[in-house]
Amino acid sequence: MKRHVALAAVAATFAATAAFAETAPMDVKFTDIGEVTTSLTGQPGDPSKGAEIASTKSLGNCVSCHVVSALDASFQGNVGPELNGAADRWSEAQLRGIVIDAKHTFEGTVMPGMYKTGPFIRPGDGYTGKAAPADLPPILNGQQVEDVVAFLMTLKEE
Amino acid sequence: ALCTAPLRAEMADDELNINGDTPIVTKAPAADFLKGHLDEVYSGWLFRTDSSRAMEQDDFDNPIMVFGEQGMDNWNVADGSEGKSCADCHGDIEEGMKGVRAKMPHLNAKGELWSMENYINDCRTERMGAEAWGWDSGPMKNMTVAIAVQSRGMPVNVKIDGDAAPFWEKGKEMYYTRYGQLELSCASCHEENYGNYIRADHLSQGQLTGFPVYRLKNAGVVSIHNRFKGCIRDTRAETFKPGSQEFRNLELYVASRGTGLEIEGGGVRP
Ligand code: HEC
Ligand code: HEC
Ligand code: HEC
Incomplete structure (x- = not known):
């Protein structure tokens, strides 16, 4: 909440900064192959924060489905492919698209959209089993997406 | 994948x-x-x-057997206004409940789809004059274990x-x-x-x-x-x-x- 107020204040004072206001989940534009070419926030991502988000259950929880050798999280899953070397295989724009909503890249994939607010079938309030509030936030906010993308860009093997 | x-x-x-x-x-x-x-x-x-x-x-x-035994004990206990136990109508659980787990859930006489728990509660409320058990209550789970065991294999x-x-x-x-x-x-x-x-x-x-x-x-x-x-x-x-x-x-x-x-x-x- 505090952050939104702060952002609004900044935007009001410096018209130029307003161009970098966070893109809302509904307004994200994907290319035909599922890339998202512009940053969601206009701020560079922080790879170390991204690493933490990727290993935290209540956040990205990427390790529940992917092996990422660079992370020291225990019990990494294998529902999805290993992410080692992801930056050798994918561009930043493609990785951003995959994290925001991988269904634009991989049709019908089981990978959840991390920056998506619907439409969902029976959306819940986190892991409580109760109905979601009307303004269900995406799993990750825009900056967290950028942080995860910045972390993925460090995953190079070549 | x-x-x-x-x-x-x-x-x-x-x-x-x-x-x-x-x-x-x-x-x-x-x-x-x-x-x-x-x-x-x-x-x-x-x-x-x-x-x-x-x-x-x-x-x-197998830690579940302790619960199954409590269900078996309850099988013979009369309850409710009719003073009846499960055994009074169904006989030995080994005979009366053989194969029941394997065919659940199934339609009742009225054409509704019922699970094991529905049948048990119907017997309790309609035939024994006893209170229904909560779906995930202790006595219900114990009884469903005791009944499931009769369908093993x-x-x-x-x-x-x-x-x-x-x-x-x-x-x-x-x-x-x-x-x-x-x-x-x-x-x-x-x-x-x-x-x-x-x-x-x-x-x-x-x-x-x-x-x-x-x-x-x-x-x-x-x-x-x-x-x-x-x-x-x-x-x-x-x-x-x-x-x-x-x-x-x-x-x-x-x-x-x-x-x-x-x-x-x-x-x-x-
Ligand atoms: C519930 C499982 C699941 C979760 C959680 C998940 N993914 Fe995935 N992910 C997949 C699957 C499955 C694929 C393979 C795509 C396909 O073919 O369906 C995939 C593919 C990918 C790819 C492309 C991999 C490649 O190199 O081909 C990237 C990158 C990726 N995920 C990143 C992430 C990140 C980052 C997170 C967390 C923010 C995450 N995933 C969370 C299941 C998941
Ligand atoms: C996010 C992943 C996920 C989804 C979606 C999911 N499950 Fe599960 N389920 C699990 C896990 C993990 C277990 C525990 C390990 C196992 O047996 O698979 C489990 C266990 C089970 C078991 C117990 C199996 C046993 O032998 O003990 C049943 C039954 C089951 N799930 C049914 C369902 C049904 C029906 C649905 C859809 C309504 C569903 N699951 C959706 C993850 C999931
Ligand atoms: C007064 C008689 C009576 C008592 C007491 C009784 N039942 Fe029943 N029970 C029946 C009858 C009759 C049916 C068949 C109902 C039907 O087919 O719709 C039945 C059906 C069932 C079924 C479904 C069987 C199947 O083949 O699908 C289960 C399970 C069951 N009873 C469990 C119990 C348990 C557990 C108790 C004690 C807590 C109990 N019953 C007490 C008469 C009784």
Whole structure:
């Protein structure tokens, strides 16, 4: 909440900064192959924060489905492919698209959209089993997406 | 995900033979209606660790049997305004309840789809003049364990055609519905990814033949509907209530996916 107020204040004072206001989940534009070419926030991502988000259950929880050798999280899953070397295989724009909503890249994939607010079938309030509030936030906010993308860009093997 | 196919071999190569005298079929060719979805069906037991599997091989080691014994004791206890016990009408549990777990859920005389818990409560309220038990209450779970044990080694035998077909179709639709903010269906985990790990959990096909199960994590008995409730909750969805029409439909469909397997309840799970 505090952050939104702060952002609004900044935007009001410096018209130029307003161009970098966070893109809302509904307004994200994907290319035909599922890339998202512009940053969601206009701020560079922080790879170390991204690493933490990727290993935290209540956040990205990427390790529940992917092996990422660079992370020291225990019990990494294998529902999805290993992410080692992801930056050798994918561009930043493609990785951003995959994290925001991988269904634009991989049709019908089981990978959840991390920056998506619907439409969902029976959306819940986190892991409580109760109905979601009307303004269900995406799993990750825009900056967290950028942080995860910045972390993925460090995953190079070549 | 295609790349994960070889990992499906990550399943125990083991035979279940409870107490050394009740062999249980835990692998079987899939029913015709699963063509294109599954070739073989496997009990959840095969996906558990050596130690959990061993606990289920012998009733002395299986923690669920303590609960089953309490259910057996209750079988003979008169309750309610009619002063009747289950045994007064059904006789010995070994005879009266043989095969009952294997055919649940099924339609009652009025054409409603009922689970084991519905039948038990109907006998309590309509025939014994006793209070209904909560779906996930202690006495209910104990009784369903005692009854399940009487079907061990018997093949899954649910009726899915005729008047049951519309319920089965609804259950099937639910099975493939991608619920919640994570947009995952039962099939996302138990059909496309069995054999894989989701964090520390080794995904099985989500079969019902082990139910009710003892969960080491909760140190207690878990009903079929309670398991469904948890799995849907884990998709960040608004879940359904145990006993709901939705879960009874889903139970019929999921039970039918186990056609070819045999009842092993009560199972032991992490
Ligand atoms: C519930 C499972 C699941 C979760 C959680 C998940 N993914 Fe995925 N992910 C997949 C699957 C499955 C694929 C393979 C795409 C396909 O073919 O369906 C995939 C593919 C990918 C790819 C492309 C991999 C490659 O090199 O081909 C990237 C990158 C990726 N995920 C990143 C992430 C990140 C980052 C997170 C967390 C913010 C995450 N995933 C969370 C299941 C998941
Ligand atoms: C007064 C008689 C009576 C008593 C007491 C009674 N039942 Fe029943 N029970 C029946 C009858 C009759 C049916 C068959 C109902 C039907 O087919 O619709 C039945 C059906 C059932 C079924 C379903 C069987 C099937 O083949 O699907 C279960 C399970 C059951 N009873 C459990 C119990 C339990 C547990 C108790 C005690 C807590 C109990 N009953 C007490 C008469 C009784
Ligand atoms: C996010 C992944 C996920 C989804 C979606 C999911 N489950 Fe599960 N389910 C699990 C995990 C993990 C377990 C515990 C390990 C195992 O047996 O697979 C489990 C266990 C089960 C079991 C117990 C199997 C046994 O032998 O003990 C059943 C039954 C089951 N699930 C049914 C369902 C049904 C029905 C749905 C859809 C309504 C569903 N699951 C959706 C992850 C999931």
